[in-house]
Amino acid sequence: MTAEQLDCLLRTSLELWQSEATLQAVSEAPLQARLALPGNLHLTVREAGPDEGPFRWWLVWSASDADHAPAGGQAIRHKPCASTLGLLRSLRESLGVSAVSRVRIGTGAGRSMQ
């Protein structure tokens, strides 16, 4: 994934979710993005290295002071994601945005084209 693609995915996702979080910066080598969250929190999305398998991404929360520490009581929290879809889902959930809908596959025999 390129920095441009990551930028597009994250920036547009935040818009889709109507989140107050903002994308501040995206950089390469290592590929990562920094988001500003409400409450003086920051979140870094970092691509996992080749020796960090099976994980694909890491989410790293940080707060500028202890009063704004994220849930869990620690000033810094890490969360691994095994896929890009998992990254988006974890990010959305961490921002408190409820899911829209999950895909459903029809139970019938498929579409008739007779």
Add this chain to the structure above:
Amino acid sequence: MSAPTPVSVITGFLGSGKTTLLRHLLRDPAMGRTAVIINEFGEIGIDHDLVESSDENFIELTTGCLCCKVRSDLVMTLRDMARRRADGLLPPFERVLIETSGLADPAAILQALMIDRDLAGLYALGEVVTTVDALLGAATLDRHRQSVRQVAVADRLLLTKGDLVAGTDALDARLQRLNPGATRQRVAHGAIGAAELFGVGNDRRAAAARGYFRLDEVRAPAIAGPGADAHAGLHDPGIVSWCLVRDRPVHALTLPLFLEGLMEHCGDRLLRVKGIVDVVERPGRPAVLHGVQHVFHPPEWLDRWPSDDRRTRLVFIGEALPSRWISTLLDVLDDDVDREQARHARAQAGQPAP
């Protein structure tokens, strides 16, 4: 087990010519074994009396708008019809035709046909035909959001009352923008044959190749530019169509991941997704995808490409679609699958990671 009975849907706004079309169709001998369900909005049904029917395969639902009571009325009716057919209490109909009320949101009806467990195996969704008044269609699209949704889910758009209007270029172009994957045709007095409309009697796959997806006609730009969304339907605020065109084939595993991500993060914006996909693992046998809102049919695999254009083409119809996000999602997920498969292959071969 016998093949599922195809269920075709005729929808369209009030006064757009649905009943006239149905009346004409039912005179066609090719529709002889068709059960018809008419839904009217109001306590007293009139359409039923306007349609001549020579047999008992006629069911009228007047309890309200079909899309609002689709679970109870339509599903129960279809299930009951199948049971009565099996018991010999109804003639052995081979097709069902539903005429929705003019105010119906057909997406709800299509979803019920696609996902209801009681109907699984008994019925399969057929052609969705939307009638559009050639004279008043543009004004209706301006004023009634439901009519835009009816156009958006159509496989086939019929411009009715074509004899009353000389030129429909503007309306035609607007319909093309709203639903570029649908075929469009002018009719007068509902005069169109069942074989032409529903492919009755035609070979199933030949019908697919012939006209199920008229994506060769789609000429919409793939991506408008960085940060730009699809605004093909500027005259219909909110509802837009956009076509994703991709030269590289897609891994089979990418497709469910892509649909999952698409539905999860912008499923509420999508009315319809349909298209044809070049799949890495099945060269020469494209997959046809078809979804209404967040419900998808299992992919239909064609024996061959319907035309010389062998690119993946997916048409999205919905509200404020994030086109660049959608195409990026497909790209990165496919790259991820590619990368994971390469990693797996290296591990199998005992090779170290690069």
